[in-house]
Amino acid sequence: MADANDIVTPEIRSWIGRKTPLTPLLVMGDSDIRRYADATDDRNPLWFDDAYAKEAGYKQRLLPPTLVGWVPFSLKENDDGTAKDDKPDLRRRVPVPPNYTNVRNAGSETEWLLPAYPNEQLSSQSVITDIVARQGRFGVGIYISQEEQVLNPAGQTVLRRRHTIALFPEKKI
């Protein structure tokens, strides 16, 4: 079994601190909100009804929190369903061993600072903050942490997130 200290090579470790430029995210519109609501059965009128949202103090209906911080980071932008190389997510570009294909969500902290609205062009910048290997019951996992911030068209930060993914060799029971 691989030793945890050997997995994170100097080349992998050199990714700590790498930062993306401020990059536009795919715009979330009405179709995305409908598909989100179908997936979660979340029929909150704040996401659908401008008058209702205005009565609650917003300028119009909002993006659900999940559509600000999670979904835009996952969407594929190339015709073949792959992510663009300049996508604001560095974690999957870290040169981990080729058999480390078993990706798990290891935890996150997300902070919403301002509302975000449908059809707004949001942008994101990310930085790799930590890469460690840990020996677990099922082998050595590589844990990659990234901090992301999402800005609205006025340049205001609407969301901050720290997210860790864990990568394991293909067989992890």
Added chain:
Amino acid sequence: MSLKQPISFEDVKVRDSLPTAQHGPLTIVDTVRWAGLQENWQHLHYDRDHVREHNGLKTFIASGAYRQALLIRMLTDWIGPRGWLRKINVRHTYSTFEGDSMSFGGRVVRKSEDSSDRWIECELTGKNQDNKDILIGACTLVLPPR
């Protein structure tokens, strides 16, 4: 639709329980809907044969982002249209497999004493049908005055 605010800052006390939200049993329709929304085509979330052969799992599992989205929905439903989800952290501790149920809940652990910044902090839990933890977390919610 007329606005109805279900809860205010004054209504909530430390140690109060949050409402619980039940979901499941998890089906392939649930996971494929989420995979389609997120364009997450990992076999882990819908392909039984693949995960048995390549991951050593008994069947496919729910995406962590999907479980977190359900947890967030519980919170935004509870705090109402004038409430604000400020922060959440979540650590996933056990997978949700096809056929499993999910139950999300929590309790209030701290409350602001500053009437100009009306936040509460809550512990969050997610459990499966066997009462096994699937996630743990915490959140900060801002509530409107009465």
